[in-house]
Amino acid sequence: MWALRVMAGRPGRGGVQAAAAAVGVARRGMAATQAAEGYKYETLAVTKPRKHVYLVKINRPxxxxxxxxVFWREIGQCFDQLGDDTSCRAVVLGAEGRVFTAGIDLMDLASIGAAAEGGDGADVARRGRVIHKAIRDFQNSFSALERCPKPVVAAVHNACVGGGVDLVCGADIRYCSSDAWFQVKEVDVGLAADVGTLQRLPKVVGGQSLARELVFTARKMFSAEALQCGFISRIFESKERLEEGALELAATIASKSPVAVQTSKIALIHSRDHSVEEGLDYMAKLNMLMLQSEDVRIAAMAMMSKGENKAIFSKL
Amino acid sequence: MWALRVMAGRPGRGGVQAAAAAVGVARRGMAATQAAEGYKYETLAVTKPRKHVYLVKINRPxxxxxxxxVFWREIGQCFDQLGDDTSCRAVVLGAEGRVFTAGIDLMDLASIGAAAEGGDGADVARRGRVIHKAIRDFQNSFSALERCPKPVVAAVHNACVGGGVDLVCGADIRYCSSDAWFQVKEVDVGLAADVGTLQRLPKVVGGQSLARELVFTARKMFSAEALQCGFISRIFESKERLEEGALELAATIASKSPVAVQTSKIALIHSRDHSVEEGLDYMAKLNMLMLQSEDVRIAAMAMMSKGENKAIFSKL
Amino acid sequence: MWALRVMAGRPGRGGVQAAAAAVGVARRGMAATQAAEGYKYETLAVTKPRKHVYLVKINRPxxxxxxxxVFWREIGQCFDQLGDDTSCRAVVLGAEGRVFTAGIDLMDLASIGAAAEGGDGADVARRGRVIHKAIRDFQNSFSALERCPKPVVAAVHNACVGGGVDLVCGADIRYCSSDAWFQVKEVDVGLAADVGTLQRLPKVVGGQSLARELVFTARKMFSAEALQCGFISRIFESKERLEEGALELAATIASKSPVAVQTSKIALIHSRDHSVEEGLDYMAKLNMLMLQSEDVRIAAMAMMSKGENKAIFSKL
Amino acid sequence: MWALRVMAGRPGRGGVQAAAAAVGVARRGMAATQAAEGYKYETLAVTKPRKHVYLVKINRPxxxxxxxxVFWREIGQCFDQLGDDTSCRAVVLGAEGRVFTAGIDLMDLASIGAAAEGGDGADVARRGRVIHKAIRDFQNSFSALERCPKPVVAAVHNACVGGGVDLVCGADIRYCSSDAWFQVKEVDVGLAADVGTLQRLPKVVGGQSLARELVFTARKMFSAEALQCGFISRIFESKERLEEGALELAATIASKSPVAVQTSKIALIHSRDHSVEEGLDYMAKLNMLMLQSEDVRIAAMAMMSKGENKAIFSKL
Amino acid sequence: MWALRVMAGRPGRGGVQAAAAAVGVARRGMAATQAAEGYKYETLAVTKPRKHVYLVKINRPxxxxxxxxVFWREIGQCFDQLGDDTSCRAVVLGAEGRVFTAGIDLMDLASIGAAAEGGDGADVARRGRVIHKAIRDFQNSFSALERCPKPVVAAVHNACVGGGVDLVCGADIRYCSSDAWFQVKEVDVGLAADVGTLQRLPKVVGGQSLARELVFTARKMFSAEALQCGFISRIFESKERLEEGALELAATIASKSPVAVQTSKIALIHSRDHSVEEGLDYMAKLNMLMLQSEDVRIAAMAMMSKGENKAIFSKL
Amino acid sequence: MWALRVMAGRPGRGGVQAAAAAVGVARRGMAATQAAEGYKYETLAVTKPRKHVYLVKINRPxxxxxxxxVFWREIGQCFDQLGDDTSCRAVVLGAEGRVFTAGIDLMDLASIGAAAEGGDGADVARRGRVIHKAIRDFQNSFSALERCPKPVVAAVHNACVGGGVDLVCGADIRYCSSDAWFQVKEVDVGLAADVGTLQRLPKVVGGQSLARELVFTARKMFSAEALQCGFISRIFESKERLEEGALELAATIASKSPVAVQTSKIALIHSRDHSVEEGLDYMAKLNMLMLQSEDVRIAAMAMMSKGENKAIFSKL
Incomplete structure (x- = not known):
C-alpha cells in the first residue's frame, strides 16, 4: 500500500500530468449508461451495461x-454489495480518465500517520496498533474482490501504480490496453507492499523470479511483458476496445449457470491456498449440494436442444 | 466431472461426429503390440511397447x-496396478480413435442421479450423501495417477473435454498433437468441475489468470496456447508422431534408476502441497533410506565407465 | 545433491574438460576488485564491487x-554472514572460471559414505542417521540464501549441473549468459535431488510439467528455454556482460530503502509457503513496525524533491 | 447454532420456566452500575464496574x-467495539436473569428459514446460499470474542444451552456457579453445531473423547464435570460470588501491561492454530516491535521498586 | 503396529495364558444375538443387538x-461397510474372550518380513518399498474407524496391547472395564508405533507429557489412570456391564438425527486437523446442505410435542 | 523470555533470598558423579550418572x-551435542541449588537492549532487527531440546519462573518435587513470553483455559495443580527423590531400542504439528527404513527369551 500519487514521476508515454487535463473527454464512456440502482459511491461509478454484468470504475479522474x-472504504463495500446482489453474475473493474490509478493518495494518508502519532511521543507499540488496524482494514477492502463469488475482470489502461497493482491482483482475470504499465512502487516510498501484491502477485504469474525483480526494483512492467508472464490475459489497442472486450468476456461468463461459475470461483480460491487433496475434499463437500441444483438440469436441457433453447437460470 | 459427451458440439476441425466413423482405422496403432499380461480392462487397452514402459489407452472409440x-472404476484400478507392478517404470496415457475423450458419458451418469433420488422425494441430505460418495470415488480414481510413483506421460490428440482435462491434469507431463484442444466444459453443463481440474490446473500451468478464464467461460484452448502456457510440454504434427514421442520420453525415464525417479516423483508431489521447509525435511527422511540403495553405486559405476557399461537396475 | 562432477559428460558446447584449461584467463574478472574485508573463504571469492553490493563467486575453477x-560449509556461513552484515544490501552469486559449477565433488563425497558405513556391517538405521545429518546440513547451507534478507541475484554462465541447480533455485532472481545450460543431473547418479531442486524449482518456474520432465530425464535445459519458462529473467551475450548486468541490478536494489526491500523479501518467502490470508496477516504484523521506520520519511522526501535530493538510508 | 429455546425442557434443577418469573430479582446486579458510555445495545447490558474492566451481560431475561x-448482530458489534476501545483491558461476559442462555430463539430463526425458501419451490443451491450467509454472519459475530485482543472471562450460571456453548467456547477463561450446566443441544434439533462448538470445544478441553460424547448425545454436563475436564477453571457457590470472582480476575488482568497481555492473547490464538515453529516465528515478529514499548520499562521499574510504585500504563 | 502377542508376558492380574482357557465361557455374550446379515468375517463377529446399533467384536479369542x-484386512473392510450401511447409526467395538487384544500376531507378521526380503540380499530401497506398502495398508485399515461417519464406541476389557492401542485411538469414545490396561508396547519390540498411536494418542488425551511417557517406556496404564487422563470416558465393573453401557450409549446416539450426528463427526475430525477459522468455513459449507434436511423439521416437531411424538428419521 | 530474576519476590515457601545461601549444601548431589567427558560448560554441569543417561544441571546456584x-548459548549447544552423541539415549534436565531457575538475568539482558539502541536515536526498524535476531537465537537454543531426538525429562524443584517455564515446556516429560511452583512471569515485566511458553504450554497441558489464565495473570501454579492439569507427570517429596525418580525413568527409556525410542520422539513432535493423515504418511516414510534395523530382531529375540537374554543395542 501507500504507493505514492506519482505526480513527480512520468507515468506512461505522455505523463500523468497531461492526463488530468484530459479528464473531461474520458468521462464520455460512463455517460452512455446510467448508474446502477442502489450503488451510490463517491469515488466509484457503477453501471450495469450488460445483463447481469456490472461495471465498476474508479472515479477520481x-x-x-x-x-x-473514502475509496479504501468504498471499494470493499461495493464488492461486498455485488457479492450479495443476486442480479450480478460478473463484474468488470475499470477506471475513469487517462490513467487507471496513480496509487495511494499521500495527502489523505497523512491523516493515518497523524492518528498513529496520537499525542506527541506516543509509544511505538500503541502507534503500531493504529497502523495495524489501518492495514487490516485496507486489506479487507481489497480482499472483497475475492470474497465476491462473482468473477471480476480487471480492465487496466495506462498507469497502474502501487496500490493499483495490489488491487488488480485480487481480480480473477486481467485485460489491459497496449499503453498500460504496472509498477510495484512501494519500495520507492520506503515500504513493503502490504495490501496484497506480495501475497498474490507470485501466485497470479505463477513464478517467483519476475515477481521479486518487480518488487525489489520498482521498475515498470509494460503491457507486452505483462502478457507474456501471464499477469495479463489479453491486450487491446485502445481503452475503448479494452472496455468492450472486458464486458464481452463478463457477458459470456454471465450467460453460464451462476451456480456453476460461482462454485468454481470459490473452489479455485480455496485450491490456491490448500493441498490438492484438501481441495478435492472441499470440492466434494460443495458439490454434494450444488449438483442437486436445477441449473444442472436447465443447462443439460439447453445443451440437448443444440442451441434452440437457451438456458435461463434463476438469480444467485 | 460430468462433462458432457459433446455430441451436439463441433470438437476439433472435422467434428467428433465424423470421428466415430474413423474408429476402425484408429485401432491400427494398438494392433501392433499385444495386450500386457494381467491387464484386462473393458474400457482400457494396456500394452507394453517398450522395456519397462506401459501404454494405457482409453478404449471406447x-x-x-x-x-x-466402468471406465471410472477401471482407470483407478489400472494405475494402482501399475504402481505396484515392479516391471513398470513409466506410463504413457493415450486414447484409441479420433478423439482423446469427449468427457463424461451422460447416459451412464443418469444412473447416479437415479441412485441419489432413491425413492421419490428423498431428503436432500441423503441425496447429497450418495452424490458425495460418487464424487469421492471418481476423485480417487483419477488421483491414482499421482499415487502411482511411476511417471505418467499423457499423450493427447484432438478433443480433450471436461473429465478429460481433469484426467490429464493428474499426469506428470503432457504432450499433444497439433490438432489437440482442451475444454473445461463443466460450467456449460451447470456444474463446477469436481474431479481435479480446479485443484490441479492452476498448479500445472502455474498461474491463476488463464485457468480462471478457461473455467469460467468453457472456451476451447488449442494446442499452441496450451504449449505457451506450459500446460503442454511439446506438440507433434500427428497422432502417430505424438505416440512415438511420448514413448520415447517414457523409455528415457525408464532407463534411469527407478529408485531415483520414483523417489523424485513422490517428493515433487509432496513439495507442491507443502512449504519449502517441510518439503526439505520430508526429502531428507526419504533419502536416508534411498541413498543406501544399490542404484547409487550402479549408476555411479555406469557413469564412470563413460557409457561403456550400461546401468542395469533391479525392479521396483 | 550429489550431482556428479561431469568429467565423463560433455557439458556446454566445448565440453568442461576444455574448460579447466581456461581457468587462468577466467580469473581476470576477480583481480579487478579486492576481497571484501572479513570474508575469508577457501572456496569462495567475496568482493564488494559496488556500494552495498557484494559479489560472491564459487572459486574452485x-x-x-x-x-x-568445504564449499558446502562455507556457502552457508557466507550467506549467514552477509545476512547479518549491515553494510550489505544485495548480493550477486557468480562463479570463477569457465563453468558455473559441475555439481557435487564425488571424490570428497566418498567420505560421507565412509562415515555412514562406520565399521563394516553397520546397521541400516544407524547409517541412515549419518546420511540424514549430512543432508540436513547441506540443506541448511543452501537455505542460507533465503534466510539472508538481502536479495540474491544468481549470475550463471556455462554449465550449472546438479547441486548447482539446487543452489541457484535458492536465489531471488536468476540471470545467465547465452552459453548457460542447466541440468538436474541427480537421477543419472541414482538418486533423487535432495538439497532444494525438487522443492523450489516448480515454485520458481511456476509450473509442474517442465520441472518434472527436467527431473525425470536429467536432460539439459539451455538458456533460451530457461528464459522462456521464467527460470531465468534475462540473458546476456557474454560472461562479462552478465556480471555487469547482475551487478547493475543489485546496485539498483541497493539504492532503495533496505527496510522496504528486506521486509519485502521476508514477506515474499513467507507468502510462497502460506495461504493468501495468512500472508496478509503476517505482512500486517511486520509493517506495524516497519512503517514507523525513518526510511518511509526519507524516501518520501527524496521523492518529493523530484530527484534533487537522493535518499540516504542507514545501514540494516 | 440453532439450539432451541428449551421451553419444553427442564433445564437446571428448578426448570427454566420458573426462571423467567424470577427475572425481576436477577436485575439487581446490574442496577448497581451505570451503563458504559457509548455502549447502547438492545439485547446486551454493558457496564464498567472496575477500572479498565467491562461487564457485558446478555439481557433478555x-x-x-x-x-x-438482534442479539446475533449485537454481540459481534459489541466485542469489536471493545476490541477498539482503548479504555478496555479485560471483559467479563455474563447474563441477566436466572439462566445464562437457553440458546437460539427458534421463533426469530424462522425468518431465516423463510428467507431461504424465497418464493415457493426455490432451488436448493440458492437456498443453500442464503443459509451459508446466515451461518457465516453468526460465526463472525461469535469470533469477535477472539478478534478482540482483550481477554474475555465468561461467567456462566445455570443453563448454558446450544448457542450458549458455542459462545463461551470463544472466551479465554470460563468461570461458573455451582448450579451451571452445559448442553451441546444441536443434535436434538436435527443439526450439527455450526457456530464454534465443534471447532473450539475439543481445543478448549484438550481432548476428543468427552467432546465427542457431549456432541453426539446432547447430554448435560454439570459444573463439577466441567471443572474436572478443564472447560471451567473455577466454580463459585452463587451467581453473585461468580460475578465477583470473574470481575476480580479481570481486574487483575487489567492491572498488567496491556501491550504484554494483548500481545499474549494474539500469540496464543495464533499458536493454537499453527505448528510450534510457525508460532515461534510469528512471536518473534510481534515482539520486535512490542519489546520497544514503554510498558517494558514501566513494568520493570515498578518491579524494582518492590511494590512501592505501581505501574501505570497508557491506554491500548 | 507390530506389537507382540504377549505370550511371554503377564498381562492383567491373572495372565493371558489363563485367559485362553477361558474362551469358551467368554463366547456366551455373543451367542445372545445373531450375526448381522451381510457381515461375514473370519476374525470379526458382527451383530446388531440394538436398533441401528452394530456390535463388532474381535473374534480370535x-x-x-x-x-x-486376515484381521488387518477385515477390520478396514468391516468399518467401510458400516460406513456405507444406511441401517447403521452407531457402532460398538469390543472383543470376544478374556482379553481385548494381545496386539499384532508375530507369527503371521513374519510373512511380511519374508516378502520384504525377496530373494536373498534384496536392495534396502526395494525392501523399504514392500514395508511401506504394508504399513500404509495397515494404517488405511485402522483409519476406517474415522472414515466411517457413524460414531464408534470402543469397549475395552483386560489387556489392550500394542496394535490394540492404535486401534482404539481411532474410535470416538472409549469405555472400559475396571480390569482393563493399555500398553504402547512397540518400543519393547524395537520399533516405533506406526499405525496411529503416535498420531492420535496425544490428541485423544489432549496432552503430550503422559503420551510420551507411555510411548518411551512401554509401561502399562491401568483403567483408573486412563480415566483420569481422559483416554477413557467411563469405567464399568465387569465386561458384561461394560458391553451393556457401551450399547446403551450407542443406542442413545442412534436415536438422534443421523444427519446431525454424522455431520458432527465429520466436522469434529476435520476441526482436529485444521485451524478454527478453516473449521468454521468447512462447517458452513456442510451445513448449507444439511440444514435443508428433513431431519431438522422432524426433530423440531418431536421436541415441540414435549416427548409425545418420537422423532423417526430416515436411513443414512 | 525476559522473565525477571525474582529478587523482589518471595518464591517458594522460604524465599529465594534464603536459597542462595543454601547453595553449598545443594552441590552435594553433583559431587557424587564426575563431569561427563567433552561436556565443559560454564553455566551447566553435565554428568552421566547412569548408562546412556546424561544429567544436565543449570549451574549458577x-x-x-x-x-x-552465556547460559542461553550453552543450553542450545549442550542439547545439540547430546543429540549427536551416540552414547546418550536419554537426558535429565535439573538444576543445582535451592531453586530451579529465577528466569532471565535482567542485568545481563541490559546488554541486548543497549545493542538494540545502537547510537542514540536509532531507527525503530533497525532496533527491531537487533531484537528479532536475539529472540530467534534464544528460541533456537530452547528448541534444541526438541531437535535432540533423545527423550528429555525435566526435574523441577522449587521456583521455576519465566524463562524456566519456556525451557521445561520443551522437555518431553516433566517431574517435580512437592515444593515446586511455576510462574509465567512475563506480563509482570511488560512483555509477552517469546521463547516457547505461549506456543508449547497449551499443547503440553492440552487445554486453553488454564494456560491463558496463567499467562494473563502471572500467578503461581503449585505442584499439585501442575500435576492435575497434566503439566507434571509425577511429584516427589524431595529434590533428592525427584532426581532419583527422573534418573530411573531415563534409565528405563535408555534400556529400550534407541532406534525405536528416537524415531518415536521424532514422530510425536511431527504429529503434534500436523494433521493425523500427514502424521501417518510421515511415519510410514520413517519406518520403511527403521523397520529394517537390527534393533527389531534384537528386541524380538530378547523378548522370546522371556528375560533370560537382555537386549543389547548399538549406539545411536
Whole structure:
C-alpha cells in the first residue's frame, strides 16, 4: 500500500500530468449508461451495461484516481454489495480518465500517520496498533474482490501504480490496453507492499523470479511483458476496445449457470491456498449440494436442444 | 466431472461426429503390440511397447471415449496396478480413435442421479450423501495417477473435454498433437468441475489468470496456447508422431534408476502441497533410506565407465 | 545433491574438460576488485564491487567449481554472514572460471559414505542417521540464501549441473549468459535431488510439467528455454556482460530503502509457503513496525524533491 | 447454532420456566452500575464496574436470554467495539436473569428459514446460499470474542444451552456457579453445531473423547464435570460470588501491561492454530516491535521498586 | 503396529495364558444375538443387538485376539461397510474372550518380513518399498474407524496391547472395564508405533507429557489412570456391564438425527486437523446442505410435542 | 523470555533470598558423579550418572540459576551435542541449588537492549532487527531440546519462573518435587513470553483455559495443580527423590531400542504439528527404513527369551 500519487514521476508515454487535463473527454464512456440502482459511491461509478454484468470504475479522474480514504472504504463495500446482489453474475473493474490509478493518495494518508502519532511521543507499540488496524482494514477492502463469488475482470489502461497493482491482483482475470504499465512502487516510498501484491502477485504469474525483480526494483512492467508472464490475459489497442472486450468476456461468463461459475470461483480460491487433496475434499463437500441444483438440469436441457433453447437460470 | 459427451458440439476441425466413423482405422496403432499380461480392462487397452514402459489407452472409440462408470472404476484400478507392478517404470496415457475423450458419458451418469433420488422425494441430505460418495470415488480414481510413483506421460490428440482435462491434469507431463484442444466444459453443463481440474490446473500451468478464464467461460484452448502456457510440454504434427514421442520420453525415464525417479516423483508431489521447509525435511527422511540403495553405486559405476557399461537396475 | 562432477559428460558446447584449461584467463574478472574485508573463504571469492553490493563467486575453477565439503560449509556461513552484515544490501552469486559449477565433488563425497558405513556391517538405521545429518546440513547451507534478507541475484554462465541447480533455485532472481545450460543431473547418479531442486524449482518456474520432465530425464535445459519458462529473467551475450548486468541490478536494489526491500523479501518467502490470508496477516504484523521506520520519511522526501535530493538510508 | 429455546425442557434443577418469573430479582446486579458510555445495545447490558474492566451481560431475561437476530448482530458489534476501545483491558461476559442462555430463539430463526425458501419451490443451491450467509454472519459475530485482543472471562450460571456453548467456547477463561450446566443441544434439533462448538470445544478441553460424547448425545454436563475436564477453571457457590470472582480476575488482568497481555492473547490464538515453529516465528515478529514499548520499562521499574510504585500504563 | 502377542508376558492380574482357557465361557455374550446379515468375517463377529446399533467384536479369542493379516484386512473392510450401511447409526467395538487384544500376531507378521526380503540380499530401497506398502495398508485399515461417519464406541476389557492401542485411538469414545490396561508396547519390540498411536494418542488425551511417557517406556496404564487422563470416558465393573453401557450409549446416539450426528463427526475430525477459522468455513459449507434436511423439521416437531411424538428419521 | 530474576519476590515457601545461601549444601548431589567427558560448560554441569543417561544441571546456584547470555548459548549447544552423541539415549534436565531457575538475568539482558539502541536515536526498524535476531537465537537454543531426538525429562524443584517455564515446556516429560511452583512471569515485566511458553504450554497441558489464565495473570501454579492439569507427570517429596525418580525413568527409556525410542520422539513432535493423515504418511516414510534395523530382531529375540537374554543395542 501507500504507493505514492506519482505526480513527480512520468507515468506512461505522455505523463500523468497531461492526463488530468484530459479528464473531461474520458468521462464520455460512463455517460452512455446510467448508474446502477442502489450503488451510490463517491469515488466509484457503477453501471450495469450488460445483463447481469456490472461495471465498476474508479472515479477520481481529476486526482488520477489516487486512492484516498473514502475509496479504501468504498471499494470493499461495493464488492461486498455485488457479492450479495443476486442480479450480478460478473463484474468488470475499470477506471475513469487517462490513467487507471496513480496509487495511494499521500495527502489523505497523512491523516493515518497523524492518528498513529496520537499525542506527541506516543509509544511505538500503541502507534503500531493504529497502523495495524489501518492495514487490516485496507486489506479487507481489497480482499472483497475475492470474497465476491462473482468473477471480476480487471480492465487496466495506462498507469497502474502501487496500490493499483495490489488491487488488480485480487481480480480473477486481467485485460489491459497496449499503453498500460504496472509498477510495484512501494519500495520507492520506503515500504513493503502490504495490501496484497506480495501475497498474490507470485501466485497470479505463477513464478517467483519476475515477481521479486518487480518488487525489489520498482521498475515498470509494460503491457507486452505483462502478457507474456501471464499477469495479463489479453491486450487491446485502445481503452475503448479494452472496455468492450472486458464486458464481452463478463457477458459470456454471465450467460453460464451462476451456480456453476460461482462454485468454481470459490473452489479455485480455496485450491490456491490448500493441498490438492484438501481441495478435492472441499470440492466434494460443495458439490454434494450444488449438483442437486436445477441449473444442472436447465443447462443439460439447453445443451440437448443444440442451441434452440437457451438456458435461463434463476438469480444467485 | 460430468462433462458432457459433446455430441451436439463441433470438437476439433472435422467434428467428433465424423470421428466415430474413423474408429476402425484408429485401432491400427494398438494392433501392433499385444495386450500386457494381467491387464484386462473393458474400457482400457494396456500394452507394453517398450522395456519397462506401459501404454494405457482409453478404449471406447465408438463412443468417442466418453467416460462411463466402468471406465471410472477401471482407470483407478489400472494405475494402482501399475504402481505396484515392479516391471513398470513409466506410463504413457493415450486414447484409441479420433478423439482423446469427449468427457463424461451422460447416459451412464443418469444412473447416479437415479441412485441419489432413491425413492421419490428423498431428503436432500441423503441425496447429497450418495452424490458425495460418487464424487469421492471418481476423485480417487483419477488421483491414482499421482499415487502411482511411476511417471505418467499423457499423450493427447484432438478433443480433450471436461473429465478429460481433469484426467490429464493428474499426469506428470503432457504432450499433444497439433490438432489437440482442451475444454473445461463443466460450467456449460451447470456444474463446477469436481474431479481435479480446479485443484490441479492452476498448479500445472502455474498461474491463476488463464485457468480462471478457461473455467469460467468453457472456451476451447488449442494446442499452441496450451504449449505457451506450459500446460503442454511439446506438440507433434500427428497422432502417430505424438505416440512415438511420448514413448520415447517414457523409455528415457525408464532407463534411469527407478529408485531415483520414483523417489523424485513422490517428493515433487509432496513439495507442491507443502512449504519449502517441510518439503526439505520430508526429502531428507526419504533419502536416508534411498541413498543406501544399490542404484547409487550402479549408476555411479555406469557413469564412470563413460557409457561403456550400461546401468542395469533391479525392479521396483 | 550429489550431482556428479561431469568429467565423463560433455557439458556446454566445448565440453568442461576444455574448460579447466581456461581457468587462468577466467580469473581476470576477480583481480579487478579486492576481497571484501572479513570474508575469508577457501572456496569462495567475496568482493564488494559496488556500494552495498557484494559479489560472491564459487572459486574452485581448476576443479570446475565442483562442490566439496568445504564449499558446502562455507556457502552457508557466507550467506549467514552477509545476512547479518549491515553494510550489505544485495548480493550477486557468480562463479570463477569457465563453468558455473559441475555439481557435487564425488571424490570428497566418498567420505560421507565412509562415515555412514562406520565399521563394516553397520546397521541400516544407524547409517541412515549419518546420511540424514549430512543432508540436513547441506540443506541448511543452501537455505542460507533465503534466510539472508538481502536479495540474491544468481549470475550463471556455462554449465550449472546438479547441486548447482539446487543452489541457484535458492536465489531471488536468476540471470545467465547465452552459453548457460542447466541440468538436474541427480537421477543419472541414482538418486533423487535432495538439497532444494525438487522443492523450489516448480515454485520458481511456476509450473509442474517442465520441472518434472527436467527431473525425470536429467536432460539439459539451455538458456533460451530457461528464459522462456521464467527460470531465468534475462540473458546476456557474454560472461562479462552478465556480471555487469547482475551487478547493475543489485546496485539498483541497493539504492532503495533496505527496510522496504528486506521486509519485502521476508514477506515474499513467507507468502510462497502460506495461504493468501495468512500472508496478509503476517505482512500486517511486520509493517506495524516497519512503517514507523525513518526510511518511509526519507524516501518520501527524496521523492518529493523530484530527484534533487537522493535518499540516504542507514545501514540494516 | 440453532439450539432451541428449551421451553419444553427442564433445564437446571428448578426448570427454566420458573426462571423467567424470577427475572425481576436477577436485575439487581446490574442496577448497581451505570451503563458504559457509548455502549447502547438492545439485547446486551454493558457496564464498567472496575477500572479498565467491562461487564457485558446478555439481557433478555424474560426470554431466558434466547439468542434472537438482534442479539446475533449485537454481540459481534459489541466485542469489536471493545476490541477498539482503548479504555478496555479485560471483559467479563455474563447474563441477566436466572439462566445464562437457553440458546437460539427458534421463533426469530424462522425468518431465516423463510428467507431461504424465497418464493415457493426455490432451488436448493440458492437456498443453500442464503443459509451459508446466515451461518457465516453468526460465526463472525461469535469470533469477535477472539478478534478482540482483550481477554474475555465468561461467567456462566445455570443453563448454558446450544448457542450458549458455542459462545463461551470463544472466551479465554470460563468461570461458573455451582448450579451451571452445559448442553451441546444441536443434535436434538436435527443439526450439527455450526457456530464454534465443534471447532473450539475439543481445543478448549484438550481432548476428543468427552467432546465427542457431549456432541453426539446432547447430554448435560454439570459444573463439577466441567471443572474436572478443564472447560471451567473455577466454580463459585452463587451467581453473585461468580460475578465477583470473574470481575476480580479481570481486574487483575487489567492491572498488567496491556501491550504484554494483548500481545499474549494474539500469540496464543495464533499458536493454537499453527505448528510450534510457525508460532515461534510469528512471536518473534510481534515482539520486535512490542519489546520497544514503554510498558517494558514501566513494568520493570515498578518491579524494582518492590511494590512501592505501581505501574501505570497508557491506554491500548 | 507390530506389537507382540504377549505370550511371554503377564498381562492383567491373572495372565493371558489363563485367559485362553477361558474362551469358551467368554463366547456366551455373543451367542445372545445373531450375526448381522451381510457381515461375514473370519476374525470379526458382527451383530446388531440394538436398533441401528452394530456390535463388532474381535473374534480370535483362542489366540488372545492377536491381530493377524486376515484381521488387518477385515477390520478396514468391516468399518467401510458400516460406513456405507444406511441401517447403521452407531457402532460398538469390543472383543470376544478374556482379553481385548494381545496386539499384532508375530507369527503371521513374519510373512511380511519374508516378502520384504525377496530373494536373498534384496536392495534396502526395494525392501523399504514392500514395508511401506504394508504399513500404509495397515494404517488405511485402522483409519476406517474415522472414515466411517457413524460414531464408534470402543469397549475395552483386560489387556489392550500394542496394535490394540492404535486401534482404539481411532474410535470416538472409549469405555472400559475396571480390569482393563493399555500398553504402547512397540518400543519393547524395537520399533516405533506406526499405525496411529503416535498420531492420535496425544490428541485423544489432549496432552503430550503422559503420551510420551507411555510411548518411551512401554509401561502399562491401568483403567483408573486412563480415566483420569481422559483416554477413557467411563469405567464399568465387569465386561458384561461394560458391553451393556457401551450399547446403551450407542443406542442413545442412534436415536438422534443421523444427519446431525454424522455431520458432527465429520466436522469434529476435520476441526482436529485444521485451524478454527478453516473449521468454521468447512462447517458452513456442510451445513448449507444439511440444514435443508428433513431431519431438522422432524426433530423440531418431536421436541415441540414435549416427548409425545418420537422423532423417526430416515436411513443414512 | 525476559522473565525477571525474582529478587523482589518471595518464591517458594522460604524465599529465594534464603536459597542462595543454601547453595553449598545443594552441590552435594553433583559431587557424587564426575563431569561427563567433552561436556565443559560454564553455566551447566553435565554428568552421566547412569548408562546412556546424561544429567544436565543449570549451574549458577549463587545467582538462583538466572539465565544469562552465556547460559542461553550453552543450553542450545549442550542439547545439540547430546543429540549427536551416540552414547546418550536419554537426558535429565535439573538444576543445582535451592531453586530451579529465577528466569532471565535482567542485568545481563541490559546488554541486548543497549545493542538494540545502537547510537542514540536509532531507527525503530533497525532496533527491531537487533531484537528479532536475539529472540530467534534464544528460541533456537530452547528448541534444541526438541531437535535432540533423545527423550528429555525435566526435574523441577522449587521456583521455576519465566524463562524456566519456556525451557521445561520443551522437555518431553516433566517431574517435580512437592515444593515446586511455576510462574509465567512475563506480563509482570511488560512483555509477552517469546521463547516457547505461549506456543508449547497449551499443547503440553492440552487445554486453553488454564494456560491463558496463567499467562494473563502471572500467578503461581503449585505442584499439585501442575500435576492435575497434566503439566507434571509425577511429584516427589524431595529434590533428592525427584532426581532419583527422573534418573530411573531415563534409565528405563535408555534400556529400550534407541532406534525405536528416537524415531518415536521424532514422530510425536511431527504429529503434534500436523494433521493425523500427514502424521501417518510421515511415519510410514520413517519406518520403511527403521523397520529394517537390527534393533527389531534384537528386541524380538530378547523378548522370546522371556528375560533370560537382555537386549543389547548399538549406539545411536
Amino acid at each position: 481529476e486526482k488520477l484516481n489516487a486512492m484516498n480514504l | 465408438e463412443k468417442l471415449n466418453a467416460m462411463n462408470l | 581448476e576443479k570446475l567449481n565442483a562442490m566439496n565439503l | 424474560e426470554k431466558l436470554n434466547a439468542m434472537n437476530l | 483362542e489366540k488372545l485376539n492377536a491381530m493377524n493379516l | 549463587e545467582k538462583l540459576n538466572a539465565m544469562n547470555l
